[in-house]
Amino acid sequence: xxxxxxxxxxxxxxxxxxxxxxxxxxxxxxxxxxxxxxxxxxxxxxxxxxxxxxxxxxxxxxxxxxxxxxxxxxxxxxxxxxxxxxxxxxxxxxxxxxxxxxxxxxxxxxxxxxxxxxxxxxxxxxxxxxxxxxxxxx
Amino acid sequence: xxxxxxxxxxxxxxxxxxxxxxxxxxxxxxxxxxxxxxxxxxxxxxxxxxxxxxxxxxxxxxxxxxxxxxxxxxxxxxxxxxxxxxxxxxxxxxxxxxxxxxxxxxxxxxxxxxxxxxxxxxxxxxxxxxxxxxxxxxxxxxxxxxxxxxxxxxxxxxxxxxxxxxxxxxxxxxxxxxxxxxxxxxxxxxxxxxxxxxxxxxxxxxxxxxxxxxxxxxxxxxxxxxxxxxxxxxxxxxxxxxxxxxxxxxxxxxxxxxxxxxxxxxxxxxxxxxxxxxxxxxxxxxxxxxxxxxxxxxxxxxxxxxxxxxxxxxxxxxxxxxxxxxxxxxxxxxxxxxxxxxxxxxxxxxxxxxxxxxxxxxxxxxxxxxxxxxxxxxxxxxxxxxxxxxxxxxxxxxxxxxxxxxxxxxxxxxxxxxxxxxxxxxxxxxxxxxxxxxxxxxxxxxxxxxxxxxxxxxxxxxxxxxxxxxxxxxxxxxxxxxxxxxxxxxxxxxxxxxxxxxx
Numbered sequence: 001x002x003x004x005x006x007x008x009x010x011x012x013x014x015x016x017x018x019x020x021x022x023x024x025x026x027x028x029x030x031x032x033x034x035x036x037x038x039x040x041x042x043x044x045x046x047x048x049x050x051x052x053x054x055x056x057x058x059x060x061x062x063x064x065x066x067x068x069x070x071x072x073x074x075x076x077x078x079x080x081x082x083x084x085x086x087x088x089x090x091x092x093x094x095x096x097x098x099x100x101x102x103x104x105x106x107x108x109x110x111x112x113x114x115x116x117x118x119x120x121x122x123x124x125x126x127x128x129x130x131x132x133x134x135x136x137x138x
Numbered sequence: 139x140x141x142x143x144x145x146x147x148x149x150x151x152x153x154x155x156x157x158x159x160x161x162x163x164x165x166x167x168x169x170x171x172x173x174x175x176x177x178x179x180x181x182x183x184x185x186x187x188x189x190x191x192x193x194x195x196x197x198x199x200x201x202x203x204x205x206x207x208x209x210x211x212x213x214x215x216x217x218x219x220x221x222x223x224x225x226x227x228x229x230x231x232x233x234x235x236x237x238x239x240x241x242x243x244x245x246x247x248x249x250x251x252x253x254x255x256x257x258x259x260x261x262x263x264x265x266x267x268x269x270x271x272x273x274x275x276x277x278x279x280x281x282x283x284x285x286x287x288x289x290x291x292x293x294x295x296x297x298x299x300x301x302x303x304x305x306x307x308x309x310x311x312x313x314x315x316x317x318x319x320x321x322x323x324x325x326x327x328x329x330x331x332x333x334x335x336x337x338x339x340x341x342x343x344x345x346x347x348x349x350x351x352x353x354x355x356x357x358x359x360x361x362x363x364x365x366x367x368x369x370x371x372x373x374x375x376x377x378x379x380x381x382x383x384x385x386x387x388x389x390x391x392x393x394x395x396x397x398x399x400x401x402x403x404x405x406x407x408x409x410x411x412x413x414x415x416x417x418x419x420x421x422x423x424x425x426x427x428x429x430x431x432x433x434x435x436x437x438x439x440x441x442x443x444x445x446x447x448x449x450x451x452x453x454x455x456x457x458x459x460x461x462x463x464x465x466x467x468x469x470x471x472x473x474x475x476x477x478x479x480x481x482x483x484x485x486x487x488x489x490x491x492x493x494x495x496x497x498x499x500x501x502x503x504x505x506x507x508x509x510x511x512x513x514x515x516x517x518x519x520x521x522x523x524x525x526x527x528x529x530x531x532x533x534x535x536x537x538x539x540x541x542x543x544x545x546x547x548x549x550x551x552x553x554x555x556x557x558x559x560x561x562x563x564x565x566x567x568x569x570x571x572x573x574x575x576x577x578x579x580x581x582x583x584x585x586x587x588x589x590x591x592x593x594x595x596x597x598x599x600x601x602x603x604x605x606x607x608x609x610x611x612x613x614x615x616x617x618x619x620x621x622x623x624x625x626x627x628x629x630x631x632x633x634x635x636x637x638x639x640x641x
């Protein structure tokens with residue numbers, strides 16, 4: 001069943017949701033938010049697209065296959081832990097840069113870790129949703 | 139030093155990520171998977187090398203001081219467990235090349251394998267009870283998928299029982315951890331060991347200890363909550379079953395050894411006899427269950443249960459010799475048991491079935507396979523000079539020294555019944571002529587199949603023989619590991635520094 005209202009709304013909501021998810025990701029250090037919710041919100045954006053335009057449409061705008069997102073996310077989280085190790089500190093030690101960037105705030109390994117979580121969650125949720133819907137459409 | 143401790147966790151994680159990224163090319167996945175397994179093995183060897191002289195390696199993850207952060211700790215026992223786990227992973231990866239169908243391999247088998255291995259290593263290395271829970275979950279999540287991957291009816295049926303009972307166990311573990319945290323305010327194992335000294339030995343610590351006993355007992359498949367194991371382990375492909383049989387229950391045993399020698403050390407009058415009773419019943423029910431089965435996989439599954447009893451026996455006796463026996467037994471058993479499941483996979487390939495009734499004349503068809511079966515089978519039954527004999531010898535001697543004749547009698551009787559079971563498989567599958575009407579024999583194994591299916595089996599068999607002939611080396615190691623386990627002060631001081639030392 002195609003709903004015109006949902007399809008029209010998705011076009012507006014999709015970029016907003018993605019933007020909001022990035023906002024949640026960077027907000028997460030001091031306030032509620034973080035990679036996990038950010039990833040979920042981003043996944044809803046793509047899920048809406050898949051619901052209204054079909055899986056193919058969602059896959060077209062997805063920058064990479066969900067599997068690649070999961071793998072990259074895991075490696076990013078892993079790398080964030082290695083930074084501490086490379087600096088001669090215990091694994092997973094949080095290290096922060098001195099500069100303050102706009103939007104991101106102080107760059108540091110926890111941001112990298114959270115970005116990894118974001119990608120992994122996005123990848124996992126999309127992998128499940130798109131696979132299920134593909135089976136349904138077939 | 140710091141790095142050595144995290145490598146057994148990082149290598150599998152990196153391998154899992156790499157195998158996900160390479161998923162489009164099965165060849166690349168296999169190469170990455172094997173390279174990762176080899177690297178894990180290297181890391182584990184290095185870790186054991188660093189702990190052999192009795193050093194307890196400690197790192198505080200994220201530089202949060204113990205007892206507030208998560209400590210990773212490796213003593214002799216933990217390092218040895220990490221090593222056999224890595225060894226097994228490598229054997230399973232090789233054996234999966236031919237022992238597994240392409241569909242399963244494409245569905246994410248290799249990443250799951252490495253995540254499982256990360257969970258197992260994490261459980262061995264963590265020095266924090268809640269973190270142990272998390273590693274259990276990592277391990278269970280991936281094993282849930284591995285056991286049901288393929289989606290056959292029998293598999294899903296087995297997976298359901300496996301999942302439900304393991305979730306119950308996790309819930310009990312969590313409840314125990316919650317109670318403990320509520321009363322002493324820390325879940326760092328060393329911190330908890332120190333804090334519990336202030337409390338009376340009975341009462342709350344005994345309650346929490348019983349909860350842990352129950353939770354880990356389910357994971358270890360001890361009596362009376364073992365029935366999930368024979369109901370599920372025969373369903374996945376044999377490489378997966380081998381990994382499960384070798385590692386998962388032993389993580390439960392390891393956790394029991396860890397908490398009962400480190401955290402709950404004072405009420406041994408309560409835990410000791412309880413463990414011995416559980417051990418005896420586990421041995422007996424497991425071996426009797428095995429005798430009634432006519433499927434190679436089920437016979438082997440029931441024997442896992444029965445063997446767990448021996449490991450608990452050493453822990454229940456609690457003397458240095460007994461604990462050395464447990465350490466020896468666990469290490470030997472992981473190699474032997476996984477090997478038997480890998481052999482079962484090869485038997486299926488060579489004989490066309492898992493059913494003892496339908497198998498036959500495998501000795502004539504593949505003498506190499508017969509030899510490969512005999513080594514772990516005889517070792518499992520405990521005949522000299524193979525590794526199982528020494529493991530049982532240590533435990534029996536410890537039992538006699540402790541003046542506990544009953545448990546020794548049970549252990550010896552069960553050993554005899556194990557031999558009977560193994561002889562049954564030998565007679566039915568290898569010795570007797572192939573039954574009439576079984577159809578044409580499957581094609582003989584190709585060279586590639588030999589390398590993939592029999593290669594790991596022969597390597598593990600060689601290790602079994604080596605342990606048996608050079609039992610002194612492993613005994614001295616197990617004895618040193620037991621001494622370390624019996625002196626929790628060493629562990630506490632390594633983790634907490636001088637603060638935890640004085641009592």
